[in-house]
Amino acid sequence: MANSKIERVRGxxxxxxxxxxxxxxxxxxxxATFERFGYAPLELPVIEHTDLYLKxxxxxxxxxxxxxxxxxxxxxxxxxxxxxxMRAYIDNLQNEPLPLRLHYSGxxxxxxxxxxxxxxxxxxxxxELIGASQALADAxxxxxAYGALQALGLKDFRAxxxxxGILSRFLQNLKIDSRLRSFxxxxxxxxxxxxxxxxxxxxxxxxxxxxxxxxxxMPRSQRLTALFQEMDEAEARLAVLDxxxxxxxxxxxxRDADEIIARLLTKIRRRDQTPGLQSAxxxxxxxxxxxxxxAAVLPEAEKILASYAIDRSALDALRELVRALEHYGLGWEHxxxxxxxxxxxxxxxxxxxxxxxxxxxxxxxxxxxxRYDDLIATLGGLNDIPATGFAFGLERLHLALESEGGxxxxxxxxxxxxxxxxxxxxxxxxxxxxxxLRAHGVPVELDVRQRxxxxxxxxADKRGIAFVVLIGPTERAAGEVVLRAMDTRQEKRVRAEEVxxxxxxxxxxxxxxx
RNA sequence: GUGGCUGUAGCUCAGCUGGCAGAGCGCCACACUGUGGAUGUGGUUGUCGUGGGUUCGAGCCCCAUCAGCCACCCCA
Numbered sequence: 001m002a003n004s005k006i007e008r009v010r011g012x013x014x015x016x017x018x019x020x021x022x023x024x025x026x027x028x029x030x031x032a033t034f035e036r037f038g039y040a041p042l043e044l045p046v047i048e049h050t051d052l053y054l055k056x057x058x059x060x061x062x063x064x065x066x067x068x069x070x071x072x073x074x075x076x077x078x079x080x081x082x083x084x085x086m087r088a089y090i091d092n093l094q095n096e097p098l099p100l101r102l103h104y105s106g107x108x109x110x111x112x113x114x115x116x117x118x119x120x121x122x123x124x125x126x127x128e129l130i131g132a133s134q135a136l137a138d139a140x141x142x143x144x145a146y147g148a149l150q151a152l153g154l155k156d157f158r159a160x161x162x163x164x165g166i167l168s169r170f171l172q173n174l175k176i177d178s179r180l181r182s183f184x185x186x187x188x189x190x191x192x193x194x195x196x197x198x199x200x201x202x203x204x205x206x207x208x209x210x211x212x213x214x215x216x217x218m219p220r221s222q223r224l225t226a227l228f229q230e231m232d233e234a235e236a237r238l239a240v241l242d243x244x245x246x247x248x249x250x251x252x253x254x255r256d257a258d259e260i261i262a263r264l265l266t267k268i269r270r271r272d273q274t275p276g277l278q279s280a281x282x283x284x285x286x287x288x289x290x291x292x293x294x295a296a297v298l299p300e301a302e303k304i305l306a307s308y309a310i311d312r313s314a315l316d317a318l319r320e321l322v323r324a325l326e327h328y329g330l331g332w333e334h335x336x337x338x339x340x341x342x343x344x345x346x347x348x349x350x351x352x353x354x355x356x357x358x359x360x361x362x363x364x365x366x367x368x369x370x371r372y373d374d375l376i377a378t379l380g381g382l383n384d385i386p387a388t389g390f391a392f393g394l395e396r397l398h399l400a401l402e403s404e405g406g407x408x409x410x411x412x413x414x415x416x417x418x419x420x421x422x423x424x425x426x427x428x429x430x431x432x433x434x435x436x437l438r439a440h441g442v443p444v445e446l447d448v449r450q451r452x453x454x455x456x457x458x459x460a461d462k463r464g465i466a467f468v469v470l471i472g473p474t475e476r477a478a479g480e481v482v483l484r485a486m487d488t489r490q491e492k493r494v495r496a497e498e499v500x501x502x503x504x505x506x507x508x509x510x511x512x513x514x
Numbered sequence: 515g516u517g518g519c520u521g522u523a524g525c526u527c528a529g530c531u532g533g534c535a536g537a538g539c540g541c542c543a544c545a546c547u548g549u550g551g552a553u554g555u556g557g558u559u560g561u562c563g564u565g566g567g568u569u570c571g572a573g574c575c576c577c578a579u580c581a582g583c584c585a586c587c588c589c590a
Contacts (some may be wrong), residue, residue, distance in 0.1 A: 007580095008581090063515095118588090365589075392590070394590085454546075456540095456549085482549090
């Protein structure tokens with residue numbers, strides 16, 4: 001009593017019975033949907049080696065991991081499921097015939113600043129479809145997400161489909177180095193929402209050498225570096241050495257001379273990124289404006305790609321996906337294309353998609369996913385295996401359902417009957433009756449507090465318990481019990497062996513009346 | 515990580531310019547010693563989020579800290 005209260009850890013939640021039921025219902029519904037498409041369940045550990053996420057997850061996620069050193073191992077609480085599932089696939093399932101369909105559900109952890117619909121521990125439930133690179137696979141997975149939302153009865157949701165391949169192919173051609181490439185991929189959405197100037201400003205922060213297009217002419221000071229671009233490796237090295245000697249820096253004999261020169265050279269040559277970056281930013285600006293129905297987006301995208309003369313395989317894949325979705329009969333009132341879409345996880349290589357909900361706000365998606373064709377190889381898989389998948393945020397689904405009034409009525413009361421002995425002597429008889437009903441599968445609660453009949457009825461009423469069985473000396477003597485239906489106040493004296501049957505009968509009558 | 519609002523009974527909240535910590539709901543009991551939802555009566559619960567400071571005196575003012583929410587950021 002005098003002890004101070006111990007608080008719940010920040011950003012995590014207790015799931016109390018009422019909410020638990022609702023969450024359970026959501027999980028059961030999703031699971032049933034997933035199983036109907038042939039996805040098999042698996043459960044995975046909550047802790048993993050941190051390395052699993054360092055390669056391909058993306059800086060934002062990595063920065064927010066629960067990452068710790070324990071007995072000389074570097075471990076973390078998983079921040080998402082896909083990498084874990086792929087790790088498990090590589091560990092245990094590489095002999096399985098492909099394609100392999102898996103679904104999962106479990107807690108993940110991110111050290112974020114908590115607020116509504118954003119917690120440090122939350123539950124992801126999703127699927128992975130391993131071993132199919134076709135658009136048909138992406139379509140199945142999107143269809144599945146869509147179907148799950150419908151099965152839950154949600155109405156006010158909107159799926160947005162994009163494709164990271166369009167931009168990444170473009171950046172590949174420009175030979176932009178990987179750090180800047182992932183920066184640009186990550187900032188596609190910022191480009192769309194905040195505009196080109198915003199992204200340019202951000203870019204300068206990580207790459208100060210960047211000149212934007214306003215500085216058209218090359219200043220004298222840059223001619224030297226431009227010159228370096230034209231030299232081959234050996235020539236450039238000599239030039240650097242010579243330059244350093246001329247300003248009285250002597251590296252000969254220094255152990256790291258080679259390395260220092262190489263590093264200087266890369267730095268100097270970085271400038272070379274500027275024209276590429278400028279072109280990339282322009283391209284992003286144009287492409288990120290394309291969103292809406294396929295009929296509106298695809299022809300425009302075609303024009304832009306043609307004007308930059310880039311390969312259209314990504315766009316073709318997208319078109320194929322659109323066609324496949326139409327085969328599934330998914331209407332475009334809930335789905336749209338958005339070529340400015342980008343995602344926090346870096347492993348996506350193709351189709352990406354998100355699902356938003358009106359009750360949660362634009363920035364809180366219910367679901368996110370996409371295609372990640374390189375992840376298995378990156379994580380050490382035997383073969384280069386393509387895959388696609390998504391994850392729902394269970395807590396967000398719950399909030400979305402609530403915002404649509406879907407949680408109405410509330411969960412059914414667990415207990416169907418309350419058995420109360422009127423006198424202490426009747427207690428054994430009450431226990432016997434309780435056990436009899438339980439054997440029939442009826443959830444039964446026993447009055448263990450020896451309360452008055454009145455209190456018991458009040459309690460049953462508040463708890464929503466449908467039947468009360470009263471047992472007193474008179475009943476016991478006659479081998480009977482009093483069975484009372486709470487809703488109709490109807491009461492019957494029946495033989496103890498027949499309580500269950502009588503209960504069924506009374507329930508039938510009540511249903512008939514209503 | 516940045517900025518803002520909030521924190522008083524189990525719950526929702528009131529509490530004036532700094533002067534005895536309150537209401538409603540809930541819970542328990544009784545009215546009614548074997549019959550519920552109404553009503554009445556009584557009872558019950560507080561380190562005023564935590565720690566420090568100012569003051570004769572702090573729920574109220576100041577500082578710090580923790581937590582919840584909101585906007586950024588980002589994600590499911």
